[in-house]
Amino acid sequence: MNFSSEYFLRRLFLAALLFFFFGSFLPVQAQQKYWVVLKDKKGVSFDPYQYFDAKALERRQRQNLPIYDETDKPINATYRQQITALSDSVSGESRWLNAIACFAQPTQLEKLRKLAFVREIIPFQVQPVVLAEVPDKYKVTLKADELKILQDQTASLGASVFREKNLNGKGIRIAILDAGFKGVDNTAAFEHLYKGKQVIKTWDFVKRREYVYDFATHGTLVLSCVAGRLNGHDIGLATGAEFLLARTERMYSERFSEEENWLAAMEWADKNGADIINSSLGYTNDRYFREQMNGRYAFVARAANLAARKGILVVNANGNDGTADWKILGTPADADSVLAVGGIDPKGLFHVNFSSYGPTADKRMKPNVSAFGIVVGAGPKGFEQTQGTSFSSPLVAGFAACAWQANRALTNMQLFKEIEKSGNLYPYFDYAHGFGMPQAQFLLNGRATEIKPTIKFETGKDQVMIVVKTEFMPDTTGPFVADTTGSGKKGTYLVKEKHPSANYVYYHIANPKGSLDRYYVIEVEDDPEVAAIKFEALRTGSVIRVFYKGYTGFYAH
Known part of the structure; x- marks a missing residue:
């Protein structure tokens, strides 16, 4: 099959064009982005009055903070030059963390690690941040x-x-x-x-x-x-x-x-x-x-x-x-x-x-x-x-x-x-x-210095009960209980919607280290006894805290 020189020229031009647009996306070696964290800022000068907006200086002075500290100083320019020379490119830096962001290949990383002023090299993570979905359609009036x-x-x-x-x-x-x-x-x-x-x-x-x-x-x-x-x-x-x-x-x-x-x-x-x-x-x-x-x-x-x-x-x-x-x-x-x-x-x-x-x-x-x-x-x-x-x-x-x-x-x-x-x-x-x-x-x-107790604790042979005081019982409302521990096992709300005036009892069980083992939100019905906690579920030193109508009560086990 015979092809003219014009045909080959057209094919060569097309190949060059494709390489121009897509060639840069074809990796020669595995390239990744890294933070190169530096050890110091030796020899760096800094004038806070030239760098900061007046409001920034005012904020520090108002809070009795130093006008600046070491983290405010810029990165050592010589360090930056050496890192730039040993990497594919430098994209940015953080003076606060004394770090430079750069793209580098494995062979370049070894040279960067050997620099006397480099503390550590940390790879960037590359997955996208998650933001809330925002609908495209907008309303001028409201329901x-x-x-x-x-x-x-x-x-x-x-x-x-x-x-x-x-x-x-x-x-x-x-x-x-x-x-x-x-x-x-x-x-x-x-x-x-x-x-x-x-x-x-x-x-x-x-x-x-x-x-x-x-x-x-x-x-x-x-x-x-x-x-x-x-x-x-x-x-x-x-x-x-x-x-x-x-x-x-x-x-x-x-x-x-x-x-x-x-x-x-x-x-x-x-x-x-x-x-x-x-x-x-x-x-x-x-x-x-x-x-x-x-x-x-x-x-x-x-x-x-x-x-x-x-x-x-x-x-x-x-x-x-x-x-x-x-x-x-x-x-x-x-x-x-x-x-x-x-x-x-x-x-x-x-x-x-x-x-x-x-x-x-x-x-x-x-x-x-x-x-x-x-x-x-x-x-x-x-x-x-x-x-x-x-x-x-x-x-x-x-x-x-x-x-x-x-x-x-x-x-x-x-x-x-x-x-x-x-x-x-x-x-x-x-x-x-x-x-x-x-x-x-x-x-x-501020809050009222004294808040009248709205709940009480009653102990039995093998349990402690959370009881709403009679005078703080609400009008009858529909039953509701929710476990908000986030465990994935009991995190289902039993009703989809309740009126904002619903009366909620919040309680948690804190372990001796102060962190929470369990916590709940319960809507009060017509029964003043809202929860019963078995002693066997408590550790020595555990604390039950209960919030209801502005009052927080405590029970120490």
Whole structure:
């Protein structure tokens, strides 16, 4: 068969074109992305007054923190040059963790490990972050049940108390780390923020540009749950706050960059004066084992704790794996200094089934507090009902902004504890609700010094009974019992919906080490004896705590 030279030229051109488009995707050797962690920052100079926004310096001074520490200094430029020369490419770095992110092949890794200033090399995990699904269709008007959710999602936290005291987060700067803020710059729900010049800075860490107003509406809805206002309704509590908007995630198609972007955004938020950081993300079973959810293993958890050391309150969603095999929280919600937020069902006012359970791997209580996990937010086309602890977290971030506005003398960790203590269940806690939903009236005005006991303990030959006192028995309601241990065996609610005025008894059994063996939510019927616990089920030193109508009772075994 004869072919002309023109034919061969066309084939050669086509082959070259295909190689141009696809050749870079054909690996020559196995290439992976790594964190190269450095030992020191020798010889590095740093001027905090040139680097930090005035609000960042003010935050440190107000909380009696150093103006800067070693983690704030940049990475040694000589170290960076050597790592760049020995790797395929360098994509980013974290001054806080003194680490450089690079792509490298196995032969290059050996050379990098031999550098005297390298402490360790850690491979990146590559599975995508999981964010809540956000519907594409939006509503301009609300049905009656949606309107009730919208009103109650802030009312349940004490919106009226904050409004009476003119607290709306003014003077507090909040950074939102998310997957995109589509339409925020021209959406009615955020018009007041732009009129008030309250959006201070933006940065897209995926595209490396200032523009963040495309790609995903997840961040749009999250921001609305902090500070949105539409058709006369406040969607979140902090409508007067200032904002830093950071796009860190590329939904559903992440490979290597999301952890790197998140760390960079934390440092950017600190540099630009954030008082509060809200992060509605979590890394779980695709990256880690349950025993690694200890608040110290993941880089994002370490960075979150570093942010807290710099005076920032970090608020993070607890996760949406309550009905999945994973069940428990993700990182960085596991970090000790992160205020992790679980989800509440607006209809029953207790744990919503998808909200991830605690505790951490080292048995610390998580979530710390809770807020509505089914909410009404706002997007480019109006209101939208959506769900996920992604939206519980910003509701609490807005609460925190108002609380901090009320008392700027508090440090971030003092505020953290005050928010916990304001929970509607406090001092009772469990691994589904934490201390419950923060309450503005408790945070600002405190609680009654004496609370009349609503329950009592009666002991028998082989058991202890939890009994509601006669004067606190409710009107007859339908039977309900739920086990919220998250064990996967008894986690089924026996009724789908109860009126919010239902009377719940919460109780848990804490072992001698202080962690919980079991916990329950029970609705009181017409029988005052709500539970009987066999002594054989208790260990010596175990404590039963019971919460009912504002009172917490204790029984020590």
